[in-house]
Amino acid sequence: MTQELFREDSYLRECAARVVSADEAGVVLDRTVFYPLGGGQAGDAGELVLADGRTLAIADTRKCKDAEGRPTAGILHVPATGQEAVLAALRAGDEVTARIDWARRFRHMRFHTATHLLCKLVPQLVNGCSITADYARLDFNMTDPLDKDALTQGIAGLVAAAHPVAIGAIGDAELDANPALVKSMSVQPPRGTGRIRTIRIGDEVDYQPCGGTHVANTREIGAVVVTKIEKKSASTRRVVLGFA
Incomplete structure (x- = not known):
């Protein structure tokens, strides 16, 4: 172990x-x-x-x-x-x-927290995710179009608001009682240990199970822009993020 x-x-x-x-x-x-x-x-x-x-x-x-x-x-x-x-x-x-490699890790942290902000702006379930040092992307299970500029502005507002990012934990029973906390269709939180790690951003920005690394405050994300929105299938819209 x-x-x-x-x-x-x-x-x-x-x-x-x-x-x-x-x-x-x-x-x-x-x-x-x-x-x-x-x-x-x-x-x-x-x-x-x-x-x-x-x-x-x-x-x-x-x-x-x-x-x-x-x-x-x-x-x-x-x-x-x-x-x-x-x-x-x-x-x-x-x-x-x-x-x-701290410089690389910190880019992962900034991008990962930014994807959680994106989940606030696009409330549909996520069916794919990739977080690298060069870009991040989320695939949303949806058919409606998305506006690149509106999402970029929305993320910028949440970054500027300097929301704290807190690590927490819940038990299996609490997650079972609140299934809406899981926003990913493709990755499910591990169960069986009695402790499921969570990330909370601000009071009402985002709260969900997550095992990844994050910044401590949204202001640390810096300038992030939506570089691309793609229609990957009839029911999937891909949003790609990059640093400005």
């Missing part, structure tokens, strides 16, 4: 950790600040700093899977190519410093 420090504090840039396992597939640590691909958000990149000062560049982060392909409680730090010697030097129990 990997302790997921990013769940409670998205602003952590590095942490001390111990190696659980290391092979050609990647490195599993006992704790990490690296967010793994999931919920539409890209996995983190960065580096692991060994005790002797050598670094292992991490190109991606994924959830570990069992033999049947089901996610487990471990997080796999996937190394960039050409680092076989450094990777081979790692042993279980070794101490390392896990350090994310």
